[in-house]
Amino acid sequence: xxxxxxxxxxxxxxxxxxxxxxxxxxxxxxxxxxxxxxxxxxxxxxxxxxxxxxxxxxxxxxxxxxxxxxxxxxxxxxxxxxxxxxxxxxxxxxxxxxxxxxxxxxxxxxxxxxxxxxxxxxxxxxxxxxxxxxxxxxxxxxxxxxxxxxxxxxxxxxxxxxxxxxxxxxxxxxxxxxxxxxxxxxxxxxxxx
Amino acid sequence: xxxxxxxxxxxxxxxxxxxxxxxxxxxxxxxxxxxxxxxxxxxxxxxxxxxxxxxxxxxxxxxxxxxxxxxxxxxxxxxxxxxxxxxxxxxxxxxxxxxxxxxxxxxxxxxxxxxxxxxxxxxxxxxxxxxxxxxxxxxxxxxxxxxxxxxxxxxxxxxxxxxxxxxxxxxxxxxxxx
Numbered sequence: 105x106x107x108x109x110x111x112x113x114x115x116x117x118x119x120x121x122x123x124x125x126x127x128x129x130x131x132x133x134x135x136x137x138x139x140x141x142x143x144x145x146x147x148x149x150x151x152x153x154x155x156x157x158x159x160x161x162x163x164x165x166x167x168x169x170x171x172x173x174x175x176x177x178x179x180x181x182x183x184x185x186x187x188x189x190x191x192x193x194x195x196x197x198x199x200x201x202x203x204x205x206x207x208x209x210x211x212x213x214x215x216x217x218x219x220x221x222x223x224x225x226x227x228x229x230x231x232x233x234x235x236x237x238x239x240x241x242x243x244x245x246x247x248x249x250x251x252x253x254x255x256x257x258x259x260x261x262x263x264x265x266x267x268x269x270x271x272x273x274x275x276x277x278x279x280x281x282x283x284x285x286x287x288x289x290x291x292x293x294x295x296x297x
Numbered sequence: 298x299x300x301x302x303x304x305x306x307x308x309x310x311x312x313x314x315x316x317x318x319x320x321x322x323x324x325x326x327x328x329x330x331x332x333x334x335x336x337x338x339x340x341x342x343x344x345x346x347x348x349x350x351x352x353x354x355x356x357x358x359x360x361x362x363x364x365x366x367x368x369x370x371x372x373x374x375x376x377x378x379x380x381x382x383x384x385x386x387x388x389x390x391x392x393x394x395x396x397x398x399x400x401x402x403x404x405x406x407x408x409x410x411x412x413x414x415x416x417x418x419x420x421x422x423x424x425x426x427x428x429x430x431x432x433x434x435x436x437x438x439x440x441x442x443x444x445x446x447x448x449x450x451x452x453x454x455x456x457x458x459x460x461x462x463x464x465x466x467x468x469x470x471x472x473x474x475x
Contacts, residue, residue, distance in 0.1 A: 281309070
């Protein structure tokens with residue numbers, strides 16, 4: 105007779121992992137790796153870097169699982185870790201870009217170097233809309249970018265976003281409103297170009 | 298409601314977070330303002346597109362790479378512990394040897410050099426006790442007669458506090474058979 109598979113909640117799984125059950129950790133990895141990647145990818149717009157950030161997030165889950173307390177939802181906790189790591193990575197990337205621009209002389213010509221980075225978007229049919237949207241997201245200031253991705257891409261509630269970012273629900277609402285309008289304006293400009 | 302006010306509540310309008318009165322005012326405004334109507338339709342389609350962006354998936358070897366990293370971290374932790382133990386093993390053994398030497402010295406000093414000091418163990422000899430024929434001890438109790446510890450140090454000069462008292466039967470004194 106086939107044994108019925110028990111479906112544990114995220115909170116039950118993290119509790120089991122805290123008690124030493126490593127299978128619970130693997131189950132959490134399976135549940136969250138792609139969700140986290142989608143969030144971080146929209147934030148950084150780089151597949152390689154995003155995968156690294158997700159790896160770091162899940163490593164942190166492994167080493168700091170004891171820090172989780174059941175006062176918050178597990179998803180909120182793990183998204184908070186991912187958001188913080190993604191922010192640090194974005195800052196690092198921006199710094200690197202600034203340095204590489206500064207190190208370029210006035211006479212240097214800028215060449216388009218084909219990226220050898222793995223990008224699943226290349227495997228599917230090219231979606232112009234997606235590229236434009238991603239471009240518009242990239243131009244958003246960080247405070248709007250995070251809320252827009254969490255709300256529109258991850259479909260999280262206002263309350264969850266407020267917990268992840270540590271801001272009030274009122275601020276979340278205001279940022280979402282302003283972020284959406286900025287995104288719209290940016291897309292309009294991109295279409296006109 | 299004017300266009301500026303509508304801009305401020307457009308998100309709540311889309312998320313249906315407005316109260317009845319504000320929603321009615323917004324509807325009235327959209328009815329008469331083609332610019333805001335268009336803006337609302339455009340924003341709704343952008344949000345729909347955002348929600349249906351293709352999902353990225355981690356590469357197939359993602360989990361194995363993660364597990365490798367975890368194992369590496371574990372090994373590093375273990376080797377760090379071993380290295381730390383190796384680094385401190387010599388001072389630890391020196392301290393342990395010194396402490397053992399000191400403890401042995403104290404023990405020897407207190408038990409041999411100052412035999413009657415509070416912590417010393419008096420040398421004692423065990424002498425067997427045979428019941429006297431004149432004693433009228435019950436047979437079962439006689440079989441359980443325990444040996445008496447008699448201190449031989451400074452015998453006669455100091456009160457013998459090391460003697461183990463045995464029960465006195467019928468007010469007769471047990472005799473030590475010398």
